[in-house]
Amino acid sequence: MRSPTTRLLVAAAASVVVALAFALLGLLGHWSAGGSPGTVVEAEVVTGAACTGGGPERVRLPTGGVSELDACGHQAGERVRVAVGDVVRLGDATAGATVDLRPVGVVLLIFAGVGGGWLAGFCFPPVRRRPT
Numbered sequence: 460m461r462s463p464t465t466r467l468l469v470a471a472a473a474s475v476v477v478a479l480a481f482a483l484l485g486l487l488g489h490w491s492a493g494g495s496p497g498t499v500v501e502a503e504v505v506t507g508a509a510c511t512g513g514g515p516e517r518v519r520l521p522t523g524g525v526s527e528l529d530a531c532g533h534q535a536g537e538r539v540r541v542a543v544g545d546v547v548r549l550g551d552a553t554a555g556a557t558v559d560l561r562p563v564g565v566v567l568l569i570f571a572g573v574g575g576g577w578l579a580g581f582c583f584p585p586v587r588r589r590p591t
Contacts, residue, residue, distance in 0.1 A: 470576020471569070478568040482561070502541045504533045 502518040510531035518528045518541060530549050533539060541549060 466580045467573070467577055470579070471573045474569045474572020474576070477572060478565045481568065482565050498543050499540055500543055501538055502528075504528070504535055504537045504539060507531075507533045507535050507537070 500521050502520050504516060505519050505525060506514075506517040508514055508516045508531045513531065516528040516530055516533055517525055518539065519525050520541075520543065526543075528539075528541060528549075530539075539549060
């Protein structure tokens with residue numbers, strides 16, 4: 460028969476394993492969402508787009524190529540600074556929060572597993588055999 464402390468430790472270990480598996484498999488998002496923004500260059504807007512559901516904007520890069528820009532509200536002919544990487548984006552803009560809170564999510568997931576194990580220990584106590 461296991462003591463309540465042992466059951467709590469087993470539940471904690473299981474929740475840590477599950478949380479780490481989720482994190483390593485990418486189910487909680489990618490840990491390195493920041494990365495390098497790419498090379499910042501000056502580009503000319505070829506096709507502007509409204510911010511109310513229009514298509515993507517297109518910009519002409521200094522290298523002569525045309526690429527999609529994940530922004531809106533620019534006019535054709537306007538010069539913008541863009542970061543050239545896999546996706547072209549504005550070079551001096553940040554989208555959303557700058558703090559990565561995924562590690563906090565992993566810790567909360569671990570606490571949820573420990574709490575679930577603790578609750579299960581109280582709701583389903585071990586069966587004690589009567590001495591014969």
